[in-house]
Amino acid sequence: MWSYALKRAGAALVTLWAASVIIFAFIHVIPGDPIYVLLGDTATPDQIDRLRHELGLDEPIVLQYLTWAGHALRGDLGQSIFFQAPVTRVIADGAETSILLASMTMIWVVLIGVPIGTIAAVRHGTWLDQGLSGVAMFFASVPTFWVGLYLILIFAATLGWLPSSGYPSIFEGGPGNLRYLLLPSLTLAAPNAALILRLTRASMLDVAREDYVRTARAKGIRPWQVVRRHILRNALLTVVSAFGFTFAALMSEAVVTETVFALPGIGRLVVQSILRRDYPVIQGIILVIVVLYLLINLLVDLAYRLLDPRVELQ
Amino acid sequence: MNRDGIALWLTPFVARPIALIGLCVLLAMVIAAAFAPWLAPYNPYAIDPISRLMPPDAVHWFGTDQFGRDTLSRAIYSARMALLIGAGVVFFALITGIPIGVLSALFPRLGHVLMRMVDVLMAFPSLLLALGLIVILGPSVANSIIAIGAGYMTTTTRIIYGLALRLRAETYVEASRSMGSGTWWLVIKHILPNLISPLLVQASFVFAFAQLGAASLDFLGLGAPPDIPSWGNMLAESRTFITRAPWLLFFPGMMIVLTAFSLNLVGDALRDRLDPRFRNAFGGEG
Numbered sequence: 001m002w003s004y005a006l007k008r009a010g011a012a013l014v015t016l017w018a019a020s021v022i023i024f025a026f027i028h029v030i031p032g033d034p035i036y037v038l039l040g041d042t043a044t045p046d047q048i049d050r051l052r053h054e055l056g057l058d059e060p061i062v063l064q065y066l067t068w069a070g071h072a073l074r075g076d077l078g079q080s081i082f083f084q085a086p087v088t089r090v091i092a093d094g095a096e097t098s099i100l101l102a103s104m105t106m107i108w109v110v111l112i113g114v115p116i117g118t119i120a121a122v123r124h125g126t127w128l129d130q131g132l133s134g135v136a137m138f139f140a141s142v143p144t145f146w147v148g149l150y151l152i153l154i155f156a157a158t159l160g161w162l163p164s165s166g167y168p169s170i171f172e173g174g175p176g177n178l179r180y181l182l183l184p185s186l187t188l189a190a191p192n193a194a195l196i197l198r199l200t201r202a203s204m205l206d207v208a209r210e211d212y213v214r215t216a217r218a219k220g221i222r223p224w225q226v227v228r229r230h231i232l233r234n235a236l237l238t239v240v241s242a243f244g245f246t247f248a249a250l251m252s253e254a255v256v257t258e259t260v261f262a263l264p265g266i267g268r269l270v271v272q273s274i275l276r277r278d279y280p281v282i283q284g285i286i287l288v289i290v291v292l293y294l295l296i297n298l299l300v301d302l303a304y305r306l307l308d309p310r311v312e313l314q
Numbered sequence: 315m316n317r318d319g320i321a322l323w324l325t326p327f328v329a330r331p332i333a334l335i336g337l338c339v340l341l342a343m344v345i346a347a348a349f350a351p352w353l354a355p356y357n358p359y360a361i362d363p364i365s366r367l368m369p370p371d372a373v374h375w376f377g378t379d380q381f382g383r384d385t386l387s388r389a390i391y392s393a394r395m396a397l398l399i400g401a402g403v404v405f406f407a408l409i410t411g412i413p414i415g416v417l418s419a420l421f422p423r424l425g426h427v428l429m430r431m432v433d434v435l436m437a438f439p440s441l442l443l444a445l446g447l448i449v450i451l452g453p454s455v456a457n458s459i460i461a462i463g464a465g466y467m468t469t470t471t472r473i474i475y476g477l478a479l480r481l482r483a484e485t486y487v488e489a490s491r492s493m494g495s496g497t498w499w500l501v502i503k504h505i506l507p508n509l510i511s512p513l514l515v516q517a518s519f520v521f522a523f524a525q526l527g528a529a530s531l532d533f534l535g536l537g538a539p540p541d542i543p544s545w546g547n548m549l550a551e552s553r554t555f556i557t558r559a560p561w562l563l564f565f566p567g568m569m570i571v572l573t574a575f576s577l578n579l580v581g582d583a584l585r586d587r588l589d590p591r592f593r594n595a596f597g598g599e600g
Contacts, residue, residue, distance in 0.1 A: 019437045137578055138575060143571075145530065146567040157557045251439040293439065
């Protein structure tokens with residue numbers, strides 16, 4: 001187990017290194033001199049020379065990368081042009097919203113996807129299964145923001161039950177402010193719950209064919225116990241391994257969802273930074289998300305290995 | 315393709331009528347795109363200030379937008395953009411994925427390096443990768459295709475690599491090799507023909523997801539120029555008027571859903587028809 005964990009972590013570090021080179025290169029392949037990009041058209045030659053030296057852009061490119069990576073390792077991702085503040089602080093300001101949104105979404109995904117997927121699998125082949133699977137495929141084919149706009153139209157604009165935009169911090173307004181994240185998290189959960197539903201169903205049907213399930217049935221264990229203890233438990237392994245994939249989908253869709261609901265999170269920050277040409281912030285956010293994604297994939301892999309002893313034998 | 319071949323391809327649709335409906339919807343989209351100037355009742359760009367934000371009626375079946383443009387006409391013309399983006403993304407994913415995947419499977423040393431590079435690209439969530447590329451390339455229709463295509467290039471390459479590895483190990487391929495077949499002969503005679511049906515499945519899923527990706531880029535204002543009719547652009551504009559003109563939200567969204575849903579149905583039907591050895595290749599995607 002330990003040697004596997006080390007090997008996997010090593011591979012993740014190599015990937016992270018290569019990804020960091022790409023992210024570093026990002027600011028150099030944007031059309032135009034990064035200095036003009038950073039300072040704008042009104043910069044004087046004096047300012048340009050000073051900033052070029054400050055940023056080390058007059059150094060060889062390899063040295064520039066090492067300096068940038070060294071700073072990043074120490075938690076310094078540079079300065080935001082728009083906010084005139086460290087990128088890490090700008091990202092940290094958006095983190096509360098995004099982390100809460102992602103957590104609430106994952107709760108919905110698990111609460112909706114797993115039980116309904118189980119029901120579809122148990123009632124396999126009936127009209128109920130076909131109906132549920134159809135609904136799941138529908139939500140997998142819907143643009144996230146369209147669901148969001150409809151939820152706003154129904155629950156905020158028409159019924160007036162929930163706020164349609166913004167999110168004041170729970171540290172200032174108390175946990176009641178979580179209601180601001182209710183519609184966004186449901187929006188974000190829709191396609192991902194659909195995915196987990198389909199996966200739970202497919203994986204349970206696979207497990208149901210195993211010999212040990214037949215043995216359990218033959219022993220006279222009650223059908224519901226067989227489903228719960230023998231089928232669902234083993235089927236969930238596959239579902240757990242899909243959480244890495246779900247996280248990536250979540251990050252992508254959060255960009256759009258946070259924009260629809262005007263949430264002060266990291267996803268909306270990316271879009272605004274693109275429109276403001278605040279390149280250091282874009283670079284920083286992409287780096288942070290790639291690190292998180294690799295970390296989650298690593299943890300999912302290790303958890304899978306721990307949960308399923310059979311994998312070790314292969 | 316001979317008659318038996320066509321019959322074989324049609325079986326999954328006959329066995330599952332709902333997939334046949336999906337196929338018909340797609341056909342309707344293609345017709346709408348091809349004959350848009352004849353099918354659309356109005357010019358999709360024609361501004362009519364007097365009939366602004368009109369609800370659907372006998373004159374404007376899908377209502378009008380804030381400039382008085384006919385929503386039905388814009389929705390029909392948008393099918394062109396949808397097909398262009400979908401076909402473009404599929405083409406991009408295949409034109410990059412097939413050579414990289416097949417070469418990697420045939421030459422393990424090269425494959426090791428190339429697949430590691432694909433892994434690195436996969437560490438970027440798809441929309442973030444697309445947004446990063448849009449920043450570098452600038453927003454336009456062609457760049458939307460590249461930006462979205464880059465994300466599906468990686469998954470497509472992985473699938474092709476896995477399939478080609480399995481094909482390479484097949485007895486008949488080894489037999490052909492032992493009789494002195496060259497690498498090119500193996501690729502053209504044995505590997506590529508066997509990739510066609512799994513790639514058709516992958517293509518329908520990529521086509522579906524490209525619709526959602528393009529809609530997101532358009533919605534964020536980073537896709538096709540705003541005056542070009544596309545379902546994503548129409549939805550982006552509808553946002554300000556959702557309470558006053560909910561039909562502007564309904565129709566373009568339904569078009570996206572219908573297209574993506576139909577493609578998913580068709581993809582599912584084709585996957586179930588596929589050679590059972592290859593079925594697992596599409597684990598998490600569908």
